Amino acid sequence: MAERPISHVPAAALALLAAAFAAQVGVHRLQGPPMARAGDLPLPPHAEALRLAVLGEPIAASKLMLLYVQAFDYQAGTQVAYRELDYDRLASWLQRILELDPPGQYPLFLASRVYADVADGAKARRMLELVHDAYLQDPNRRWPWLAHATLVAKHRLKDLPLARRYAVSLQTHTTARDAPLWVRQMEPFILEDMNELESARVLLGGLIASGQVKDERDLQLLERHLASIEERQKAAERNADSAKRREVDNPDGHPTPSPYKQP
Amino acid sequence: MLGFALPIARYTLLEAMRNRLVWLLVAALVAAMVAAAFLQQVAITEAARVQASVIAAGMRLFAVFLVAALVVTAVVREMNDKVLEVLLAKPMPRSSWLLGRGIGFIAIAGAVAAAAGLPLWLFGDALGVAAWTASLFLELAIVAAAALFCVLTLNQVVTALAAVLGFYLLARTMAAVQIIAGAAGSASWSDRLTGGVIDAIATLLPALDRMTQTAWVLDGPGGASLATAVLLPACVYVALLGAAAAFDLYRQNF
Numbered sequence: 311m312a313e314r315p316i317s318h319v320p321a322a323a324l325a326l327l328a329a330a331f332a333a334q335v336g337v338h339r340l341q342g343p344p345m346a347r348a349g350d351l352p353l354p355p356h357a358e359a360l361r362l363a364v365l366g367e368p369i370a371a372s373k374l375m376l377l378y379v380q381a382f383d384y385q386a387g388t389q390v391a392y393r394e395l396d397y398d399r400l401a402s403w404l405q406r407i408l409e410l411d412p413p414g415q416y417p418l419f420l421a422s423r424v425y426a427d428v429a430d431g432a433k434a435r436r437m438l439e440l441v442h443d444a445y446l447q448d449p450n451r452r453w454p455w456l457a458h459a460t461l462v463a464k465h466r467l468k469d470l471p472l473a474r475r476y477a478v479s480l481q482t483h484t485t486a487r488d489a490p491l492w493v494r495q496m497e498p499f500i501l502e503d504m505n506e507l508e509s510a511r512v513l514l515g516g517l518i519a520s521g522q523v524k525d526e527r528d529l530q531l532l533e534r535h536l537a538s539i540e541e542r543q544k545a546a547e548r549n550a551d552s553a554k555r556r557e558v559d560n561p562d563g564h565p566t567p568s569p570y571k572q573p
Numbered sequence: 574m575l576g577f578a579l580p581i582a583r584y585t586l587l588e589a590m591r592n593r594l595v596w597l598l599v600a601a602l603v604a605a606m607v608a609a610a611f612l613q614q615v616a617i618t619e620a621a622r623v624q625a626s627v628i629a630a631g632m633r634l635f636a637v638f639l640v641a642a643l644v645v646t647a648v649v650r651e652m653n654d655k656v657l658e659v660l661l662a663k664p665m666p667r668s669s670w671l672l673g674r675g676i677g678f679i680a681i682a683g684a685v686a687a688a689a690g691l692p693l694w695l696f697g698d699a700l701g702v703a704a705w706t707a708s709l710f711l712e713l714a715i716v717a718a719a720a721l722f723c724v725l726t727l728n729q730v731v732t733a734l735a736a737v738l739g740f741y742l743l744a745r746t747m748a749a750v751q752i753i754a755g756a757a758g759s760a761s762w763s764d765r766l767t768g769g770v771i772d773a774i775a776t777l778l779p780a781l782d783r784m785t786q787t788a789w790v791l792d793g794p795g796g797a798s799l800a801t802a803v804l805l806p807a808c809v810y811v812a813l814l815g816a817a818a819a820f821d822l823y824r825q826n827f
Binding site: 318341377 | 748
């Protein structure tokens, strides 16, 4: 049935519609934009209580909780907001979300790539620990996040012992076929950065000898790296020997006269 | 206009009574009291706070569904029985019918809000419960006006009810959606477009997330300015929905 033309609508109704619309826009502006306050993140409810509350829809609950958590930190001026968050509570929320939907990767993505990316080292470590603990529960599904956490610990936090601990976990627990080789061979490279060349050499040699590395190019790369470590070791030994000889030749520790004339 | 509207409002109330609305409210109150007794046994500490918060949230949702369903079914029945056509054939403006129905439904919203707030007087802060009940009345008035607008436009029970509940859900969650959308902080045109669309939708919706807060029942309304946070936005939005419903009603052919 065709509608009647607008001319059938009384002018008073049209005027009321226009006035009410303008008033609604005005009221909306008066109320201002919604604001999330970072300090207000409460403790998460217990997982069983949540299951009950969402009528047996734990996956939907976990996604809604993610949105809820994001509403506290995903706001204008994100970096400032992250620092203001209570990271212990944030970690509790992310753990609870993981409990509700264990195959879900979103909480670990947030922990390793978003919340760990803050200037406060203690807070970043809190998130990396969360990723590590979660990884230990399901290594073959969650290794990408611990691999990223290892890189964050090594390159951004410059915490090589922490990076090594994560690398050892990755090497020990990851057995997934889709995990690339570098995920399980991070430890020798971190040891090398820690200047523990002998340990790095032993680990790398062991890895090559174990036959785990099937790809010819990977094998060549590892062998070249092993050779470079051995070269660095020899250079270090040579430097140590020459230092020892200098000490024997010059026991008082006086500086050796320069062969060049002073200007 | 009121001369025609008031009898229609009275018959709207009478219709709700004959639909056993009172018995339904009594049943909801009994269920709330049973839930309160159960929660008192289960809660280890802060039993009153647990009871008040759970009952407040549950009664709010129940009241919203009840008012929306009542408005939609009443108007659809009136359309199907051709009562609306008979009324509009009389020498009265269409807006009188709309005003009468609107007044009747808003009066029902007041009764439902008062009933929903009753059990909270036992557990909550008195001033907070009063503010909560008044705010729920205004929220239900918005829901009633939205249901009237939807049913006049869609003419079907299921579609109109789904539209009203969708509108309610969107209005309750819009603030969170805006915050998340504003977080991207990207300057790309697609992000700006998405943010602009979400802000435009938010402008057209009432901020229901700021109304009828359970925290008021527990700790009192505090420094919240109920006039600017609840009363003014609700009055403006009811007027907007009423005007939109009138616009639609005047354009319909019966």
